[in-house]
Amino acid sequence: METGSAHSTTDAGLVSRAKSLLLRPDPEWDRIDLEPTTIRQIYRAHVIPLAAIPAIAGFLGSVVFGFSALGMTYHPSVGSALIIAVVHYLLTLIGVYAMALIIDGLAPTFHGTRNRVQAFKVAAYSATAGWVSGIFLLLPPLSILSVLGFYSLYLLYVGLPPLMKVQREKARVYIVVTAIAGMVVWYIIVALTMPVAGLLGAHRSMGTLTVAGVGTVDMDELAEPAKRAEAVFEELAEAPAPADRDDAAPEMPAALPFGPARLEAFLPSTFAGLERTEMQTASGTEQGLGSFASARYENDDSSASVKITDMAGMGGLAALGSALNVVSSRTTETGYERIGKVDGRLTTERWNQADRSGHYSVIVANRFVIEAEANGINMNDLKKVISRIDLGALEQLASNQK
Numbered sequence: 001m002e003t004g005s006a007h008s009t010t011d012a013g014l015v016s017r018a019k020s021l022l023l024r025p026d027p028e029w030d031r032i033d034l035e036p037t038t039i040r041q042i043y044r045a046h047v048i049p050l051a052a053i054p055a056i057a058g059f060l061g062s063v064v065f066g067f068s069a070l071g072m073t074y075h076p077s078v079g080s081a082l083i084i085a086v087v088h089y090l091l092t093l094i095g096v097y098a099m100a101l102i103i104d105g106l107a108p109t110f111h112g113t114r115n116r117v118q119a120f121k122v123a124a125y126s127a128t129a130g131w132v133s134g135i136f137l138l139l140p141p142l143s144i145l146s147v148l149g150f151y152s153l154y155l156l157y158v159g160l161p162p163l164m165k166v167q168r169e170k171a172r173v174y175i176v177v178t179a180i181a182g183m184v185v186w187y188i189i190v191a192l193t194m195p196v197a198g199l200l201g202a203h204r205s206m207g208t209l210t211v212a213g214v215g216t217v218d219m220d221e222l223a224e225p226a227k228r229a230e231a232v233f234e235e236l237a238e239a240p241a242p243a244d245r246d247d248a249a250p251e252m253p254a255a256l257p258f259g260p261a262r263l264e265a266f267l268p269s270t271f272a273g274l275e276r277t278e279m280q281t282a283s284g285t286e287q288g289l290g291s292f293a294s295a296r297y298e299n300d301d302s303s304a305s306v307k308i309t310d311m312a313g314m315g316g317l318a319a320l321g322s323a324l325n326v327v328s329s330r331t332t333e334t335g336y337e338r339i340g341k342v343d344g345r346l347t348t349e350r351w352n353q354a355d356r357s358g359h360y361s362v363i364v365a366n367r368f369v370i371e372a373e374a375n376g377i378n379m380n381d382l383k384k385v386i387s388r389i390d391l392g393a394l395e396q397l398a399s400n401q402k
Helices: 003-010 014-023 025-034 039-064 078-110 118-125 128-138 139-162 168-199 228-240 260-264 313-325 379-387 390-401
Strands: 067-068 073-074 208-211 215-218 274-282 291-298 303-310 328-331 336-343 344-352 357-364 368-375
Touching: 003 067, 003 313, 014 025, 014 039, 025 118, 025 357, 039 118, 039 128, 078 118, 078 168, 078 344, 118 139, 118 228, 128 139, 139 168, 168 228, 260 303, 291 357, 357 379, 357 390, 368 390
Parallel strands: none
Antiparallel strands: 067 073, 073 208, 208 215, 274 291, 291 303, 303 368, 328 336, 336 344, 344 357, 357 368
16 A cells, blocks of 8 residues: 555656646645545655755855845855755754644644644645745845745645535635644744754854945854865855866756846946946856846935846746736835836836835846845836836847847
8 A cells, every 4th residue: 555655646746746736726636635645755755855945946046146135245155054954944844744733633623524644735735836936046036936935825725625624614714724823833944943053053154245335244253263164165166167077067058147247238327316336246157047247326315226137047937937927016104015017027116215215126038137226215216227227138138149
């Protein structure tokens, strides 16, 4: 029986199952309901590989691109980022089982049937959208698209009633309580990640913080001397493989990134009356991970930045987000946040009237990400700066390289 169960799980296929859950959840949940399996098999065939997506993507995105905002860029050390990713991954694996216990324990309260394996199916397979959307963490400019993971709530809505044998009219409260429990588990995972990572040594090397107009600060100098071994490791990790080595990484067939100088030419010389005070560029690896050029603008009262990132071969992630037609809008007492399409291009917009801070980004040709951020400048001026960038020329660049 154990062998047959493993075979049925394998037949479904990881990719096929994930696609079916995202695109045709109702019939896929029916198949999952009747599928003989064990918790161990679900872990091995589904949870372990998919839960690794946000961990790996987040690790690579933070190390390669860092975290940027208003002229500041933080690059965590390789060792620190790796420990944090591993800890978060392991806590996620534990969290899935915790969710299964909650779902199983609540079942009788809502006139359902307790079944640990069925409850684990609900916990594991409903999380699929959240894990798959974690791929957007690979590129910080696209991290906003990770909100697609909320589709997991719909998967929970569809799958929980039939698997736990709860009537649909009685399942609504069950689903809401389970969703709230899931959020609590997620917050616990987030809260525990940094302390546990710190105990394992992630705090020993904090990385660097680049501040526009100031320079680069070694964060380790604020805590303790940098570890020479880790510095050597980082240098080796960042060095391209020699062309004459047999084990050199093969070149990806996707388009290579344009040099930063090509991107720099698109940056405006002024920003809503502010003079450009600093330029920063970086190139991606030969495997097409990307390049960027950014500019800083400021005076005594206001500051702003514009960054153009060429995602090159990773642009397919942006194409996925665009194809899913992401639309979101939220209004607060002091501002708003919006995600949608403007002139056919995926655009994000955020404004806070209280401190007159704003963010505007647009994805061009599913490849270039243009981001503008400002303090002390109104939103209309921020948008005008973006409109001065020749988006058509960027689209032509991408088209010519195909």
